[in-house]
Amino acid sequence: MLEEEFEVGKKIKSLRVAKNMAAKQLAGEAGISFGMLSQLEKGSTQGSVETLRKIAKVLDVTLAHLFTNNTDEPTINTLENIENEKFYVVRKDERKKISFPDPLYTCELLVPDLQGEIELLQVNMEPNRITDDLIPHTKGGEECDYVLEGEIVVTLNNKEFELKKGDSIRFNPEIPHKIENRSSKKASYLSIITPVSF
Template identity: 35%
Template sequence: MGARIRKLRTERGLTLAQLAAAAGVSSGLISQVERDLADPSLETLRKIAKVLDLPLFSLFQEPDAAVVAVVRQDKRMLVRSPTGGVTYTRVSPGHGRLEVLEGRLEPGGSSAAEPWSHPSEECVLVLRGRLVVEVSGIEHALEEGDSCYFDSALPHRYLNPGAEPVDFLITATPPSY
């Protein structure tokens, strides 16, 4: 991922310092990310993607898209949130018009500090536990096996107010995190 960020930054004519300043992070962090010496948080990746004017998960796209792609569980891309206690692994291969993510939200955690939006459609399926999906300020409580579909252009986030972790699956089209 670091090489991809470096390539995108240089294609846009940005210096390392310019990208760092625009993303609100240190130049040292960007340098470490570009050299694959640091794993950036989900929030840092969102900021970098916004500066580069890209959907977040396009930073993870594979350059050579296969017609049939197998994603091995032990080879999935992992993304963590710095504060919310959420982790995502990419189930889909990282190219195409559909993104599939497996998420885990720790007790008391949230997918984002504040609801946010992106130009997609999204569906979440609870695999284990209880999940609250907040869309436009309205909370929708989901139990294991329940799903929720919504327009991701509406401000949204996922919450786990319970005492146990919740596992869920997200599909988004087009990918635009």
């Protein structure tokens, strides 16, 4: 895991340098301390999903971009590739996992890649996954979340919505929001977002 974190830190630094952005400027615009950014770039600390999302937003990249190599090939869903199921189908045991430094939060990609217009994820949250960060994460579009297991609390600005298994919610992801699992049991939900935010 430490190697992954270090790679994410290197990616953040290379994107920042490519934009001719000073570390203090990035930290300021992302609303985090300069020390935190410095530790992230060196790989000596973990960042929450929310912190990394803030940084990605300032760098004008998707969150997933921080976790992918530049050599990752997009899959192209065209008639020419109709015989190759990897361009269309995601088998249960072949889901790509998006790992974060936050040990209480993991995502499984339910579409072949993040190159299309819609994002479909299964988000898994361990018990007591609570955060103080309320942030938007994409421009325009919609987010729909459907609870598969457990209970989650979705906060939009200052309004809280408690959702149980089978409940769903739709909102504009530009609204500052957070999703938590305040219970003592695991929770998971389907997240459908357009345009792609990761």
